[in-house]
Amino acid sequence: MADRKAELERKKARLAQIREEKKRKEEERKRREQVEEAAKASKKGPDPSEIERKRIETEQLLKDIGIEEQKRAQAAVPSMVAAEPPGVTQKKAQPSADDRPLPTLARKSLKLSLTDTSVINIPPREKVAYSKETQTIVEVQEKEESEEEIEPPPEVEEPPPDKKEDEEKEEEAQRPRELTEEEKQQIVLSDDFQSFINNTSRVMERALAEDMDIFYDYGGQDLEEREGPEAGAKMSLQRQFNDERWSRYRTVTYLDWSAQYPELLVASYNNNEESPNEPDGVCLVWNMKFKKTTPEYIFHCQSPVMAATYAKFHPNLVVGGTYSGQIVLWDNRSNKRTPVQRTPLSAAAHTHPVYCVDVVGTQNAHNLITVSTDGKMCSWSLDMLSNPQESMELQHKQSKAVAVTCMSFPPNDVNNFVVGSEEMAVYTGCRHGSKAGINEIFEGHQGPVTSIDCHPATGQVDFSHLFLTSSFDWTVKLWSVKHQRPLYSFEDNSDYVYDARWSPIHPAVFATGDGMGRLDVWNLNNDSEVPTASVTLDMQPAINRVRWHSSGHQVACGDADGKVWIYDIGEQIAVPRTDEWQKFVRTLSDMRANMVDSQDEGGLSSGRTSMSSSPLR
DSSP states (O other): OHHHHHHHHHHHHHHHHHHHHHHHHHHHHHHHHHHHHHHHHHHTSSOOOHHHHHHHHHHHHHHHTTOOHHHHHHHHHHHHHHHSOHHHHHHHHSOOTTTTTHHHHHHHOOOOOOOTTOOOOOOOOOOOOOOSSOOOOOOOSSTGGGGSOOOOOOOOOOOOHHHHHHHHHHHHHHSOOOOOHHHHHHHHTSHHHHHHHHHHHHHHHHHHHOOOOTTOOTTSHHHHHHHOTTGGGSEEEEEEEOOTTTTTTOOEEEEEEOSSSTTEEEEEEOOOTTOTTSOSEEEEEEESSSOOOSOSEEEEESSOEEEEEEOTTOTTEEEEEETTSOEEEEETTSSOSSOSEEOOSSTTSOOSOEEEEEEEEOSSSEEEEEEETTSEEEEEBTTBOSSOSEEEEOBSTTSSBOOEEEEEOOTTOSSEEEEEETTSEEEEEESSSTTOEEEEEEEOOSSOEEEEEEOOOOSSSOOTTEEEEEETTSOEEEEETTEEEEEEEEOOOSSOEEEEEEOSSOTTEEEEEETTSEEEEEETTTOSSSOSEEEEOTTOOOEEEEEEOTTSSEEEEEETTSOEEEEEEOHHHHSOOTTHHHHHHHHHHHHHHHHHHHHHTTGGGGTOOOOSSSSOO
């Protein structure tokens, strides 16, 4: 405020100075006008006549240009004669006695006179004017005019003081007013300002983090030069996501890609024991489209988030299942990071940890399906989470409830499902009908089942009856709902296997992650004993979750250190050839044949099966 007052004082002093200068110039102008009027009045005294004055000025001009009086007299006589009428000229041409002394008089002093018919053109005095566009003075045309006095340039008109004051007042009104601290705080805390900051910061982070390779060769030559001819059969790290505040010292519990925005990946995290004041549950949305390293959205709640998924037909909604049993719903259109909806902690809903959430159905008829470890399956409407629409206890033959750890629905099926349990068994069941509940049991694992995934069945042959499971017994098993024993057991791992997922585009490819930080990609049409490609994460943290991108060219995995890794899968592995489906049919036939042989030989006691030949054809 002190600077503002000082500036106003300086402006007032300047305005007073301008007024004094204006007043002084006005007085000088009036004084000059009085002097000119006095000079004009003095010239009105006894003067020769107008003709005599012009004559004197003409003689002076002729004398200045060097014409003698005698020559002027001789030249003037013929001109005078020519100017008179013919009769008069004839008469004057004959000299008389009275006219004879004239030559003598002309020699002594000739006196010129002007007739009314003589015209002398004298150029007018040139007025020098100044304009705002140019300041160049026009050159004097005649020599004699250079001696004339040049009028002083006209004064530049200044706006009157009142007008200047009005302009200053208007300028003062247009100048923005400085806000008080209270007003600043009110604006910062407003919803519009928060929304603007969030959207703008995301855009700026994207722009600052971009680092595109404009010389990339899509013909594949660069790939061969960097990694050799076998580069298409390898995995390469593309991105890594982690946040110092929100993901450090937390474990990734779930991953899911957005169906509407394929570049968005949501990751859920459990609690951070190092920071008890931070929220226990966190969900971060990462963006693959831009090179920025910060999350696109940050959501949290007061209980560790054990599972999270995008609402399939609502691209703005993220659903989470928590350790307390609550189902929470976040909306990225809201400026809040906390859930916009949540289920009650009551007997009507879940009261045990929820590890399974999935949205099934169609655009116009879909439900959220959740299962907790107490065997309770609930069906919800995303519009209202106060009470479940349906609930069912999952029990096998009236025994104790199934402690469900994972769940999967076959493609385009909203009724039948498969679940894995802590009791090392896998179950099939259905939601509706006379056989609602658990139907069949599949035994073969020697430890709790950590994941289950039904075959996506996209292509020429229907493989929807197949599903994969992983377990703490260090194995991954391939099952068919048509057989209660595993078709094959993959035993290449040396630690807990936490997740196994089918490729969305290749019928015989799947990925697994284990407790040693090893990510494996298998192609059953090539080999069933060892993975086709394998990579180990830095520092070897346990890989808890694996998710394929819908394109089938990328795999995301989340580890126990809170980091999300994105790997590109080589085209030789990811892209199926036209005969892959028929080759996989033959592979499955060989597996069934070997399974029957193993049963006949009593090999099922160990719970493991193997194939006679290493590569499958």
